Amino acid sequence: MKITTKTSGVIAGVLLIAVIMAGCKPKTASPQKASTDDSVLVVLNHVKDGKQIQFEDFYKNYLAPAGIAIQPETKATVRVLKPTQKNSDGYSTYIFIMDPYVTTYDYDIYNILVSKYGKDKAKQYLKMYTDCLKDGDSESYMSIQTNW
Numbered sequence: 001m002k003i004t005t006k007t008s009g010v011i012a013g014v015l016l017i018a019v020i021m022a023g024c025k026p027k028t029a030s031p032q033k034a035s036t037d038d039s040v041l042v043v044l045n046h047v048k049d050g051k052q053i054q055f056e057d058f059y060k061n062y063l064a065p066a067g068i069a070i071q072p073e074t075k076a077t078v079r080v081l082k083p084t085q086k087n088s089d090g091y092s093t094y095i096f097i098m099d100p101y102v103t104t105y106d107y108d109i110y111n112i113l114v115s116k117y118g119k120d121k122a123k124q125y126l127k128m129y130t131d132c133l134k135d136g137d138s139e140s141y142m143s144i145q146t147n148w
Helices: 009-023 052-070 072-077 109-117 119-130
Strands: 002-004 039-047 078-081 092-098 139-144
Touching: 039 052, 052 072, 052 109, 052 119, 072 078, 109 119
Parallel strands: none
Antiparallel strands: 002 139, 039 092, 039 139, 078 092
């Protein structure tokens, strides 16, 4: 199933959690992985050439601190993969994996930014993020863990 941030606040929020996890060291929680039949969310962020530094600045210095302040327990469920090279189309794809995807967590990136910084700053930081992305959007895929 394909979901986009333009159609779902959950996807934008998932990015938040992934970003949080990428920029912060674990506090007390041990990493978790989904069990068979658990949900896993994969978010692909295709970052424009020349915007990698801005993208990393956003998630490390704005999103991560907000997420840790609001929901520190999410750290154990998120992995972030940073690209080692550009794609053939010139974009760099950062991959966020929510494993497992926990339905009781608030994955809405905007809500978390607002909770930490207020509406005006949240809008500014969200624009900082979307300006980095191909077509201003990410790709998200909800999956189910198999027994393999």
